[in-house]
Amino acid sequence: MKIRVLGAGAGGGFPQWNCNCHNCKRLRAGELRGTRRTQSSIAVSSDGRNWLLFNASPDIRAQLEAFPESHPRTGVRDTGIKAILLIDSQIDHTTGLLMLRESTSPLEIYCSEMVKQDLTTGFPLFTMLEHYCKVSHHPVPLNGEAFTIPSIDDLRIYTHALKSKAPPYSPHRHDPHPGDNIGVIVEQISTGRKLYYAPGLGEIEPHVYGAMQAADCVLVDGTFWQHDEMSRAGICEKRALEMGHLPQSGEGGMIETLSTVPAGRKILIHINNTNPILDEDTPERKTLEQAGIEVAFDGMEITL
Ligand code: MLT
Ligand code: MN
Ligand code: ZN
Numbered sequence: 001m002k003i004r005v006l007g008a009g010a011g012g013g014f015p016q017w018n019c020n021c022h023n024c025k026r027l028r029a030g031e032l033r034g035t036r037r038t039q040s041s042i043a044v045s046s047d048g049r050n051w052l053l054f055n056a057s058p059d060i061r062a063q064l065e066a067f068p069e070s071h072p073r074t075g076v077r078d079t080g081i082k083a084i085l086l087i088d089s090q091i092d093h094t095t096g097l098l099m100l101r102e103s104t105s106p107l108e109i110y111c112s113e114m115v116k117q118d119l120t121t122g123f124p125l126f127t128m129l130e131h132y133c134k135v136s137h138h139p140v141p142l143n144g145e146a147f148t149i150p151s152i153d154d155l156r157i158y159t160h161a162l163k164s165k166a167p168p169y170s171p172h173r174h175d176p177h178p179g180d181n182i183g184v185i186v187e188q189i190s191t192g193r194k195l196y197y198a199p200g201l202g203e204i205e206p207h208v209y210g211a212m213q214a215a216d217c218v219l220v221d222g223t224f225w226q227h228d229e230m231s232r233a234g235i236c237e238k239r240a241l242e243m244g245h246l247p248q249s250g251e252g253g254m255i256e257t258l259s260t261v262p263a264g265r266k267i268l269i270h271i272n273n274t275n276p277i278l279d280e281d282t283p284e285r286k287t288l289e290q291a292g293i294e295v296a297f298d299g300m301e302i303t304l
Pocket of ligand 2: 200
């Protein structure tokens with residue numbers, strides 16, 4: 001299985017256009033050892049030719065341009081992206097659908113009924129796309145059941161509901177429903193190798209922990225180092241969990257959780273620009289290194 005990180009940043013990216021936080025300011029000034037990150041997306045393939053895109057970030061145009069395997073190969077219009085799976089309906093995971101409107105066939109989109117609802121009401125991208133390429137929606141199961149996707153059929157996909165958050169514009173932002181966010185297991189049928197992907201993860205429920213335990217690679221929520229990171233940075237009072245993100249540090253945090261996960265690769269993704277792990281010289285980054293946890297970056301390639 002091949003996994004390509006198209007964007008490893010959280011909403012806003014790194015640096016964020018209007019952000020003068022410790023990280024963004026120093027990155028712009030060339031005073032931080034670390035790299036820029038576009039917004040949250042990966043692509044997965046079993047043959048290196050046909051790709052399943054996870055999420056469609058606002059940065060998708062540049063992300064695909066920098067990803068030659070997705071480029072057209074035959075005919076006047078073509079793409080290596082055969083289908084799109086949305087893990088939630090957040091702006092950073094869906095806005096890029098508008099940039100795919102030139103598609104010559106309906107976009108094959110796999111997502112929950114909840115996400116479809118958001119994308120036809122609060123943020124009606126599906127409705128808008130009816131005037132362009134159209135959308136062919138495939139509902140995903142929420143009970144961990146498996147499915148396959150035509151033309152990427154050596155991958156078996158399992159999806160389950162997660163505790164995280166629906167976006168602020170969702171009709172059920174304050175009334176959580178199963179399917180507002182999902183975690184995904186991707187198994188390559190011919191090799192049995194497994195990826196677990198959950199960039200927005202608020203709680204390690206037993207089924208989530210089980211999926212992490214069984215994976216060869218976990219690619220999980222790396223948004224915040226600590227609960228009160230946004231208020232410490234002087235940005236806002238929202239705490240990590242209120243935004244649906246389990247922080248890395250502290251009791252029951254992501255580092256502690258991953259310490260009992262046997263996966264060969266443990267990687268954090270969807271990293272907010274305030275997070276000290278973006279700076280390769282911080283003690284927080286050292287802590288991750290000592291724990292065998294990697295930090296995803298744009299262009300990262302993982303072969304399983
Ligand atoms: C989140 O996951 O909480 C988002 O990155 C927020 C956003 O896109 O504004
Ligand atoms: Mn996000
Ligand atoms: Zn910042």
